[in-house]
Amino acid sequence: MAIKHFLQLADFTLDEFNYVMERARIIKRKFKEYQIYHPLLDRTLVMVFEKNSTRTRLSFEAGMHQLGGAAIYLNTRDSQLGRGEPVEDAGQVMSRMCDIIMIRTFGQDIIERFAAHSRVPVINGLTNEHHPCQVFADVFTYIEHRGSIAGKKVAWVGDANNMLYSWLQAAQIFDFHLNISTPKGYEVDLSRVPKEQTNYTLFDNPSDACEGVSLVNTDVWTSMGYEAENQARLKAFDGWIVDQAKMSRALPDALFMHCLPAHRGEEVSAEVIDGPQSVVWDEAENRLHIQKALLEYLV
Numbered sequence: 001m002a003i004k005h006f007l008q009l010a011d012f013t014l015d016e017f018n019y020v021m022e023r024a025r026i027i028k029r030k031f032k033e034y035q036i037y038h039p040l041l042d043r044t045l046v047m048v049f050e051k052n053s054t055r056t057r058l059s060f061e062a063g064m065h066q067l068g069g070a071a072i073y074l075n076t077r078d079s080q081l082g083r084g085e086p087v088e089d090a091g092q093v094m095s096r097m098c099d100i101i102m103i104r105t106f107g108q109d110i111i112e113r114f115a116a117h118s119r120v121p122v123i124n125g126l127t128n129e130h131h132p133c134q135v136f137a138d139v140f141t142y143i144e145h146r147g148s149i150a151g152k153k154v155a156w157v158g159d160a161n162n163m164l165y166s167w168l169q170a171a172q173i174f175d176f177h178l179n180i181s182t183p184k185g186y187e188v189d190l191s192r193v194p195k196e197q198t199n200y201t202l203f204d205n206p207s208d209a210c211e212g213v214s215l216v217n218t219d220v221w222t223s224m225g226y227e228a229e230n231q232a233r234l235k236a237f238d239g240w241i242v243d244q245a246k247m248s249r250a251l252p253d254a255l256f257m258h259c260l261p262a263h264r265g266e267e268v269s270a271e272v273i274d275g276p277q278s279v280v281w282d283e284a285e286n287r288l289h290i291q292k293a294l295l296e297y298l299v
């Protein structure tokens with residue numbers, strides 16, 4: 001039987017997402033009521049981090065523990081990873097010693113090659129191309145607050161990064177429209193968008209992209225791995241801050257999301273991220289609940 005991986009949102013059907021979200025609601029309720037729930041007793045998650053993390057590590061490690069299992073953290077500094085061992089060999093070896101693997105790495109090709117040689121499910125904890133766990137938690141958070149996202153308009157304000165490409169896949173799966181505004185030089189690579197996908201609009205002006213939307217999304221301007229370009233980015237992104245003026249172009253009940261960490265005064269004003277339309281803390285917490293349901297489903 002083929003092993004089910006979660007390397008990008010397109011790996012799951014809408015039915016699978018709906019199932020996992022229903023499980024996440026149940027698992028979240030149990031967590032809030034301090035109920036012991038150990039479906040993954042004696043199971044082991046291996047977490048491989050080639051890039052740093054706060055939320056992803058914490059949510060997977062705490063989540064696996066809460067489900068009764070154990071989580072093992074590996075990084076490239078304290079292991080043989082990154083010292084020339086072929087990724088295919090790592091996939092073979094690691095998957096013989098655990099029940100599920102989460103990887104945060106640079107290239108999507110790396111995680112795909114690893115998964116092709118793994119005997120257990122592999123979850124993408126962020127690559128340069130996709131961040132499926134985050135966007136899945138974001139969609140779940142939107143639905144918690146406002147009901148179905150189908151038919152809604154969502155704005156992306158920022159560069160075309162891994163989050164945006166996952167939002168593009170989410171638009172296809174959950175049937176909403178994405179307004180995308182990217183600064184010059186940081187536009188969407190249309191070769192990465194399926195030709196048949198039409199439910200998005202490209203904007204030069206970030207305020208216009210926010211017009212009439214139900215959700216405004218942004219992300220840090222200096223993503224991991226691009227720190228050297230920081231000054232050039234700050235210049236190019238001038239005017240792209242999500243502030244109250246942009247939020248006021250959205251629908252009155254629009255939400256604001258940011259996957260965090262955030263830089264107040266750069267990509268978002270303090271007034272917006274700390275204001276009544278912001279759901280960033282729920283969004284961060286829901287990484288835990290969605291990923292617990294994902295672990296349960298895949299294991």
Ligand code: CP
Pocket residue numbers: 052053054055056057126134259260261
């Ligand atoms: N949003 C997110 O993935 O956060 P971390 O980089 O802290 O894991």
